[in-house]
Amino acid sequence: MFLLAKSGQGFRYPKVRPSYLHVSAGICVAAIMLFIYFPLYPILNESALISVTIFNFLFIFLLFPLEGPLFRKVYLLVAGNIVGLAWHFIKSSFGATSVFYLGADTLKIITVIIGPIIDLVWIVSVWSLGLSMLASTKRRNEGDGGRKN
Numbered sequence: 001m002f003l004l005a006k007s008g009q010g011f012r013y014p015k016v017r018p019s020y021l022h023v024s025a026g027i028c029v030a031a032i033m034l035f036i037y038f039p040l041y042p043i044l045n046e047s048a049l050i051s052v053t054i055f056n057f058l059f060i061f062l063l064f065p066l067e068g069p070l071f072r073k074v075y076l077l078v079a080g081n082i083v084g085l086a087w088h089f090i091k092s093s094f095g096a097t098s099v100f101y102l103g104a105d106t107l108k109i110i111t112v113i114i115g116p117i118i119d120l121v122w123i124v125s126v127w128s129l130g131l132s133m134l135a136s137t138k139r140r141n142e143g144d145g146g147r148k149n
Contacts, residue, residue, distance in 0.1 A: 018065030
């Protein structure tokens with residue numbers, strides 16, 4: 001048996017339930033954004049749609065169940081998608097530049113090997129930024145004595 005405290009009282013964790021309403025709202029927002037992206041398919045390629053879809057999946061199921069305002073979560077999801085699309089255009093310009101200066105074989109290397117690593121950089125960065133923004137909201141609310149803004 002573990003001795004938790006000298007006075008005999010144990011440590012209790014507050015029961016926090018995931019917000020399934022926030023998760024369902026996030027799924028709806030992500031579906032709307034993907035329906036907006038599919039007509040842009042001639043501009044976007046498969047790797048952009050796949051990386052944005054993976055980001056949406058991870059972001060919704062890892063961040064939306066946490067405590068925090070729904071508006072901030074949706075804002076971070078939309079901002080993350082915009083960053084992902086901008087990242088795709090930057091990656092495409094690097095690919096075009098490498099084809100021009102180094103040859104067509106380098107595009108295959110960039111697409112197959114370096115592409116997922118580059119996508120992982122923006123996905124993890126935006127996800128961690130969103131996590132820290134939700135934590136700062138919780139800390140700010142606790143500092144106000146639990147008052148809601």
